[in-house]
Amino acid sequence: MKRNIRVVMARLGMDAHWRGSIVVARAMRDAGMEVIYVGNQLPQNIVETALQEDADLIGLSSLSGNHMILATDVVRILREEEMDGTTVILGGTIPPDDVPKLKSAGIAEVFGPGTPLKKIIDFIESSI
Amino acid sequence: MSRLFHDDAVDEIKRETIHWQRDVYQSDKELEQVFETLSGLPVEPLYTPSDTAHMDYLGDLGFPGQAPYTRGVHSTMYRGRRWTLRQLAGFGPAEETNKRYKFLLKEGATGINGVFDYPTLRGYDTTDPYARADAGRGGVAIDTIDDMRVLFDGIPIDRVSSSLVTCHPICNISVQSMYFANALMRGIPLEKLTGTSQNDFLMETAVTVAPELLPPKCSFKLSCDAIEYCTKYVPRWNPISFAGYNYRESGCNAFQELAFVMANAIACSDELVKRGIEVDRFAPRLSFFLSAHNDFFEEIAKYRAARRIWFRIMKERFGAKNPRSLTFRFHVQTAGVALTAQQPLNNVSRAAYHALSAVLGGAQSVHIDGYDEALCTPTELSSLTALRTNQILQLETRVTNTTDPLGGSYFIEALTNRVEEETSALLDEIDQMGGIVSAVETGWIHKEISNSAYEYQLAIESGKMPVVGVNCYQMEDEELPIELFQVPETLAIQEKKLKKIRAERNRSKVQEALDAVARCCDQDGNLMDVLVDYVTTHVTEGEVSQALKRAYGTWNPPLF
Numbered sequence: 001m002k003r004n005i006r007v008v009m010a011r012l013g014m015d016a017h018w019r020g021s022i023v024v025a026r027a028m029r030d031a032g033m034e035v036i037y038v039g040n041q042l043p044q045n046i047v048e049t050a051l052q053e054d055a056d057l058i059g060l061s062s063l064s065g066n067h068m069i070l071a072t073d074v075v076r077i078l079r080e081e082e083m084d085g086t087t088v089i090l091g092g093t094i095p096p097d098d099v100p101k102l103k104s105a106g107i108a109e110v111f112g113p114g115t116p117l118k119k120i121i122d123f124i125e126s127s128i
Numbered sequence: 129m130s131r132l133f134h135d136d137a138v139d140e141i142k143r144e145t146i147h148w149q150r151d152v153y154q155s156d157k158e159l160e161q162v163f164e165t166l167s168g169l170p171v172e173p174l175y176t177p178s179d180t181a182h183m184d185y186l187g188d189l190g191f192p193g194q195a196p197y198t199r200g201v202h203s204t205m206y207r208g209r210r211w212t213l214r215q216l217a218g219f220g221p222a223e224e225t226n227k228r229y230k231f232l233l234k235e236g237a238t239g240i241n242g243v244f245d246y247p248t249l250r251g252y253d254t255t256d257p258y259a260r261a262d263a264g265r266g267g268v269a270i271d272t273i274d275d276m277r278v279l280f281d282g283i284p285i286d287r288v289s290s291s292l293v294t295c296h297p298i299c300n301i302s303v304q305s306m307y308f309a310n311a312l313m314r315g316i317p318l319e320k321l322t323g324t325s326q327n328d329f330l331m332e333t334a335v336t337v338a339p340e341l342l343p344p345k346c347s348f349k350l351s352c353d354a355i356e357y358c359t360k361y362v363p364r365w366n367p368i369s370f371a372g373y374n375y376r377e378s379g380c381n382a383f384q385e386l387a388f389v390m391a392n393a394i395a396c397s398d399e400l401v402k403r404g405i406e407v408d409r410f411a412p413r414l415s416f417f418l419s420a421h422n423d424f425f426e427e428i429a430k431y432r433a434a435r436r437i438w439f440r441i442m443k444e445r446f447g448a449k450n451p452r453s454l455t456f457r458f459h460v461q462t463a464g465v466a467l468t469a470q471q472p473l474n475n476v477s478r479a480a481y482h483a484l485s486a487v488l489g490g491a492q493s494v495h496i497d498g499y500d501e502a503l504c505t506p507t508e509l510s511s512l513t514a515l516r517t518n519q520i521l522q523l524e525t526r527v528t529n530t531t532d533p534l535g536g537s538y539f540i541e542a543l544t545n546r547v548e549e550e551t552s553a554l555l556d557e558i559d560q561m562g563g564i565v566s567a568v569e570t571g572w573i574h575k576e577i578s579n580s581a582y583e584y585q586l587a588i589e590s591g592k593m594p595v596v597g598v599n600c601y602q603m604e605d606e607e608l609p610i611e612l613f614q615v616p617e618t619l620a621i622q623e624k625k626l627k628k629i630r631a632e633r634n635r636s637k638v639q640e641a642l643d644a645v646a647r648c649c650d651q652d653g654n655l656m657d658v659l660v661d662y663v664t665t666h667v668t669e670g671e672v673s674q675a676l677k678r679a680y681g682t683w684n685p686p687l688f
Contacts, residue, residue, distance in 0.1 A: 014246035014262040016336035018687060019378045019465075022578050023585045025688060037688035040339040042258060064246050065504070065615060066261035093469070095503055095612050113469040113502045114598040116589055 005033040005128050008055040010041045012062040012070040021061035027117040043073035056128045062092040075106035130185040138181040145176055166423035167381035169546050175538035192531045196439040198432050199532040200490040201455040206528035212493035213518050218243035218267035219505050220616035222278040225268040243267035243293040250338035251298040253670030254622035264618025272666045276306040286316045290323035296332035297350035300325050302669040305659035324366035327351050331371050334573045335378045337685050344568040346680040352399045357656035359410040366415040373461050376419035379581025382430045387554035391564040412452035420482035421463040429543035431489025460486035461495040467502040470597035475499035480517050504613040571686030633666040641667040642675050649679035
């Protein structure tokens, strides 16, 4: 039997906005995924949790503008830990100019404000 | 009695309404089609006197400036005094925000509305590992009283009122103390200061949570400490602004927004009375902060209902007599969640409609969002456009000519009544749970907000709720027509400042400050009493927060 997709959801650094991350987490759960919601965390802790939980995917949320520093740190630490099988996606208020930079750093996909939940779920299901 | 309509007339109108509906609607299906407000109230095809027939003019509406204040808190409203133009501003180090404040004041803003960066709002120093990546983001970075000095340098704080968006009590207790201590150092007595601080424990524990939160009871205590302090020593300061706006932004509907601010205000009032302060001493300075969201009429009804509910709470529950205690005074910000990153210039018109609803609802001050806020911190151009939108509303539209212009509209009055009913039902539910602090401790509040937020998103997904540019009228390959704001370098600057301060300050004085904080926690004293004196030692905000967490412990909110 195929196991359910396991997701670690985190908000980056000090970012205060939890609405987006919770709404997306609930949509993931409704789509049959197992979601471990860890709240505000620094990159090192996010990667450690993903390792412990054997996560297929890390979902990051940031609306504060810290994504260029912290989201890229998450993928860098993942690479150092040789956890190349873990996909990382990011959602929040991300200026369009940052998207190509984030993708080339190793973020699989970036979802800005107004993204339909279905698009996020479809992306996860097709890439895991 | 001043009943609005006679029973005979109402009966006849009811009969005629049925005839009219039969003529207009050809099929039952047409008539049964459901229209709803944004918060889910059913809306009839037409409202008539029969919808407001049971109302008593003097008891339910009255005159502006008189009980039950449904029509406004001031007798002449905007004819006598226009709403304050209070544009939110804050980013980077204090030097940069000080420039933006001066720019906005020069361009006609009539008050300061200062927001702090994520680390400051959560009680962290800029140099904390958690904080570094968020330095200067979302607001200005404040670590010590020296940043506060720079932030208000050259601004006449004895004349200009300052709203300090110190959302979390753990932030407010230090940052507010720094503001007061800085005023004293400038030779301005505390009695002369006017302004508002946010200081809302729901923000800290349910709405914009951070890592390592204080337990709800302790956060609530800090918020009441500031109210008590201001009541005694800073009589013209509003020591709390119940942040319904932010509750709404995180997912609440209109009734939850109102019920949660009221329940919070009730809890604070109970606590202050318990501390031996008469209701009419502190209640005149309790203030409220609400959202202006998409449903134009529902929002107007919300503001009108809020005034009536508050009047009844203060009068019946607390026996308040001072008219200022009985009046619900509020600041409005246009809804950030309603803004779109797609086709961002559309946000100028969105926010203008939002602001119009606030003004037709009798707001005391209004902030209009910048059109770029779904993408970044507002640029100078978007801030200026927002300020000008506010000025156009105030000076060109003539909506200020008369008071409560929609009062007496069958629809508005019926909707005001419905909002009041829904809000009161929620308030009863919270009362039965033992009040707002318990409702937070059990995670009930978090669940309520999260359910509403999810429903809202599903309504957008299904197309039930149209959002122009997002689920309809999208544009392929849209080029962004605006310049985005870049946060100025903050971390390196704050690091340098902190290093210098730490080297130069008197270490034993700082230790004395931290000991005093710890002792005050042990003895259950008022922490603001202690901090207004001790922030002058250049103890940092983060050091104070750490001392509070050592004394009170921390708490994980039940978010998911």
